Amino acid sequence: MNPARSKPRPASQTRTAASQLPGTAAAVAEGFRREAIFVLQKGFVRVERAHLGRGIAIARRGPGDIFGEMSFLEGGGASASVVADEDVEVAIIEGARLNSLLVSVPGLATGFYQSLA
Numbered sequence: 001m002n003p004a005r006s007k008p009r010p011a012s013q014t015r016t017a018a019s020q021l022p023g024t025a026a027a028v029a030e031g032f033r034r035e036a037i038f039v040l041q042k043g044f045v046r047v048e049r050a051h052l053g054r055g056i057a058i059a060r061r062g063p064g065d066i067f068g069e070m071s072f073l074e075g076g077g078a079s080a081s082v083v084a085d086e087d088v089e090v091a092i093i094e095g096a097r098l099n100s101l102l103v104s105v106p107g108l109a110t111g112f113y114q115s116l117a
Contacts, residue, residue, distance in 0.1 A: 017092045021084045028068055028082040035075075035095030038068045043088030048081045055081060069116055072098070 018041075021027055027038060030050055044062050048055035058080065061067060071078045072095060102109040 017094065019090050019092055021088050021090065023084050023086045023088075025084050026081050027084065027088070027090060028071075028078045028080075030079065030081040031077045033071060033075075033077045034068065035072060036068055037066055037072050037093045037095075037098060038082070039091040039093070040065045040067070041089045041091055044085045045082050045088060046085055048083055049079075050081070055083065060085070073116070 019027075027045060028034060030048070040061055040063055042063060044060060045067070046057045047059040047061065047067070048057050050056075061082070067082050068078070102112060
């Protein structure tokens with residue numbers, strides 16, 4: 001048995017899932033619940049709200065921006081859709097993993113919630 005493999009990784013080294021979305025794909029759909037936070041790593045997305053059966057763009061996000069945090073915090077459905085304007089790459093931090101980090105890393109929860117305020 002390799003001793004390096006048996007050591008648990010510190011929470012700060014916990015990996016996220018990566019996902020690539022083609023242009024026009026929805027990363028988040030308005031009204032649907034997904035317990036995750038998304039970090040946009042490459043490309044641009046638009047934030048849309050439904051109005052009379054059509055998506056109306058209300059914001060644009062680029063590399064380094066996060067989305068999905070409000071529905072994660074509120075525990076409800078997404079208040080808007082997030083749609084890829086082009087091929088994008090996002091890191092997905094699943095809710096269970098994030099909650100585990102917030103509990104296990106001293107001070108992280110305070111900093112996390114303050115950064116979202």
